[in-house]
Amino acid sequence: MAMKFSKKNFTDRTKDNISDDFMRQAVASAQERLHGRRLDAAEELGSWEEWRSHGEEIRQHVLENLDYYLHQLSENVSQRGGHVFFAMTAEEASEYIRDVIKKKEGKKVVKSKSMVTEEINLNNVLEEAGCEVIETDLGEYILQVDDHDPPSHIVAPALHKNREQIREVFAEKLDYHNTSKPEELALHAREKLRQEFLDADIGITGCNFAIAETGSISLVTNEGNARLVSALPKTQITVMGMERVVPSFEEFEVLVSLLTRSAVGQKLTSYVTALTGPRDEGDVDGPEEFHLVIVDNGRSEILGTEFQSVLQCIRCAACVNVCPVYRHIGGHSYGSIYSGPIGAVLSPLLGGYDDFKELPFASTLCGACTDACPVKIPLHELLHSHRRIMVEEEGRSPISERLAMKAFGIGASSNPLYSMGSKVASTAMKPLTKNDRISKGPGPLKDWTDLREFPAVGNTRFRDWFYDQKGGK
Amino acid sequence: MKVSLFITCLVDMFYAEAGKDMVEVLERQGCELSFPKGQVCCGQPAYNSGYVENSKSAMKNMIKAFENAEYVVTPSGSCATMFKLYPDVFKDDPNWLPRAQELADKTYEFTQFLVNVLQVENVGAKLMGKATYHPSCHMTRLLGASEEPRKLLNQVEGLEMIPLPNAHNCCGFGGTFSVKMGDISEQMVDEKVNSAMATEADYLIGADCGCLMNIGGRAERVGKPIRVMHIAQVLNSHE
Numbered sequence: 001m002a003m004k005f006s007k008k009n010f011t012d013r014t015k016d017n018i019s020d021d022f023m024r025q026a027v028a029s030a031q032e033r034l035h036g037r038r039l040d041a042a043e044e045l046g047s048w049e050e051w052r053s054h055g056e057e058i059r060q061h062v063l064e065n066l067d068y069y070l071h072q073l074s075e076n077v078s079q080r081g082g083h084v085f086f087a088m089t090a091e092e093a094s095e096y097i098r099d100v101i102k103k104k105e106g107k108k109v110v111k112s113k114s115m116v117t118e119e120i121n122l123n124n125v126l127e128e129a130g131c132e133v134i135e136t137d138l139g140e141y142i143l144q145v146d147d148h149d150p151p152s153h154i155v156a157p158a159l160h161k162n163r164e165q166i167r168e169v170f171a172e173k174l175d176y177h178n179t180s181k182p183e184e185l186a187l188h189a190r191e192k193l194r195q196e197f198l199d200a201d202i203g204i205t206g207c208n209f210a211i212a213e214t215g216s217i218s219l220v221t222n223e224g225n226a227r228l229v230s231a232l233p234k235t236q237i238t239v240m241g242m243e244r245v246v247p248s249f250e251e252f253e254v255l256v257s258l259l260t261r262s263a264v265g266q267k268l269t270s271y272v273t274a275l276t277g278p279r280d281e282g283d284v285d286g287p288e289e290f291h292l293v294i295v296d297n298g299r300s301e302i303l304g305t306e307f308q309s310v311l312q313c314i315r316c317a318a319c320v321n322v323c324p325v326y327r328h329i330g331g332h333s334y335g336s337i338y339s340g341p342i343g344a345v346l347s348p349l350l351g352g353y354d355d356f357k358e359l360p361f362a363s364t365l366c367g368a369c370t371d372a373c374p375v376k377i378p379l380h381e382l383l384h385s386h387r388r389i390m391v392e393e394e395g396r397s398p399i400s401e402r403l404a405m406k407a408f409g410i411g412a413s414s415n416p417l418y419s420m421g422s423k424v425a426s427t428a429m430k431p432l433t434k435n436d437r438i439s440k441g442p443g444p445l446k447d448w449t450d451l452r453e454f455p456a457v458g459n460t461r462f463r464d465w466f467y468d469q470k471g472g473k
Numbered sequence: 474m475k476v477s478l479f480i481t482c483l484v485d486m487f488y489a490e491a492g493k494d495m496v497e498v499l500e501r502q503g504c505e506l507s508f509p510k511g512q513v514c515c516g517q518p519a520y521n522s523g524y525v526e527n528s529k530s531a532m533k534n535m536i537k538a539f540e541n542a543e544y545v546v547t548p549s550g551s552c553a554t555m556f557k558l559y560p561d562v563f564k565d566d567p568n569w570l571p572r573a574q575e576l577a578d579k580t581y582e583f584t585q586f587l588v589n590v591l592q593v594e595n596v597g598a599k600l601m602g603k604a605t606y607h608p609s610c611h612m613t614r615l616l617g618a619s620e621e622p623r624k625l626l627n628q629v630e631g632l633e634m635i636p637l638p639n640a641h642n643c644c645g646f647g648g649t650f651s652v653k654m655g656d657i658s659e660q661m662v663d664e665k666v667n668s669a670m671a672t673e674a675d676y677l678i679g680a681d682c683g684c685l686m687n688i689g690g691r692a693e694r695v696g697k698p699i700r701v702m703h704i705a706q707v708l709n710s711h712e
Contacts, residue, residue, distance in 0.1 A: 387521075
């Protein structure tokens, strides 16, 4: 799956999703559950704001010195016998991986959860090359079995499905006959996947953080599947976005503490794994060959711009879990594998405004995302920056809106003009007003009155009353 | 104490009653009020839509209008937040930056001014019934005024405050968002109206007329009988 997965336009996608009651129910209850858990976990840790500042500082430091840490990382991975490949583009990354697999004559690939492999369209490239690719994260597995349904959430990719829907998918595709109990569904997937792990010759993982000082990669999961992916197949390929590096285990600990609490409200997930290079002599498991693919795909162009802070992201989805827009439209409306506030900032940067121009406007700039972010990315400010660039630098707004805003600039900077305008408006609206409200507005007001009553303009403006009563002080 | 009123476009044109109530509450606290005539709009509608350059003339007009003010007080958390952003807008303009900063520093949202500057929580108001409070996003998160309105409302005689479920979720106003993204806004405001109805409160109270216009306008349209009130109206009630 590439980053963009839908040919429909934003309005149609949104309409489709708003009418999906199951999805909306699933998202709302997940948001409410995770919201409470995240706050509890932060409170339990204590000094949350200091932790956030520390996290922000670490991420900013890494981005300011990214060349240094990537060099150190790659030196240390190589020293431990691993191979490092820097991919400038999505194609370079997936083609390198395909070629490694070809060379190893790999047929079966097991994967643990990774958003960046979605971004680089890896599964399609490998399947076209004749590989069988199996997702082993339960959420990703459900989506893959359901005819490659796209992920709707960066941490819980199948969040839009309820358990009954999952039971139906399993019944149809996996010959499943049990109930919709999560334990039974998970057990079935586990049984199916166990043999795949044993048969696979290639394991592909994502990477939560790479540790520059030791050349290690880390995987944070609750299911343990990533451990099997990295322990059983003879060849392991790990894919990471180029910004996902930390200086040492000391900083890693801070970021993991922020990540697990922000993502799922847990002190720690069930498995936090750090792996360094291929298996050493005497090791009983681990891959014989290890490749680290570091993906740029547009990230280096974000460095040094007003959007640099978006690269601080540790993919916890706390912003998604508090977003009141995501709550109603779900992840698929965004048309990008990166959804929610982080997706609305990141997708236009990586994929361009042509495909993702609506996303920065699909926000009330309420700031819930910025408040929730554990590494203090000013997400709502970045959404505003996108708006400004599209309007002022790219001229993408409709001409009627541009004229209106120009008129606003003139009218709102002159009291005489405003006074005249507001009096004209008041007179013009009189015939439309009934019982102190307007139910059917003309022109631009129509979009408002299609949904809501509009208040009547008062008989006396506040300023006139004030001058009258207080003598225009 | 000399206070200059920044009344906001919405209150000036549509909710003058809320403005008058704010005047009476402040006067009762001994404030000497003035209304700088040059004021128009803070520029937020254009600014938030991405038209930063077009919004600057409105901002400069406001900076000039309030140049001589000691305190600037406004019945809107969102418009107060816009004033607080002026220094950022003019950060590269050495002529306007100090003037923008001065305005930002002396601006207070109405409840912040009462609680933090005048140090008053009980304004002697009385309103019988049950009420729930919608914390507006800009006021709560960006301006940081979350406790002030609650402190004031808790002191209103006869008023029983009931927590609003999922209060932290935006009502779906968002300025031009409410019309540009009507489909989404409708879902958000419907949930807000339904949450308010679930409290069985008589009043939904807020401190931003944009949100109240949205929630109240939708509640009226779908026939939900909850009365929407600006907090100034509540604090000036004596029945």
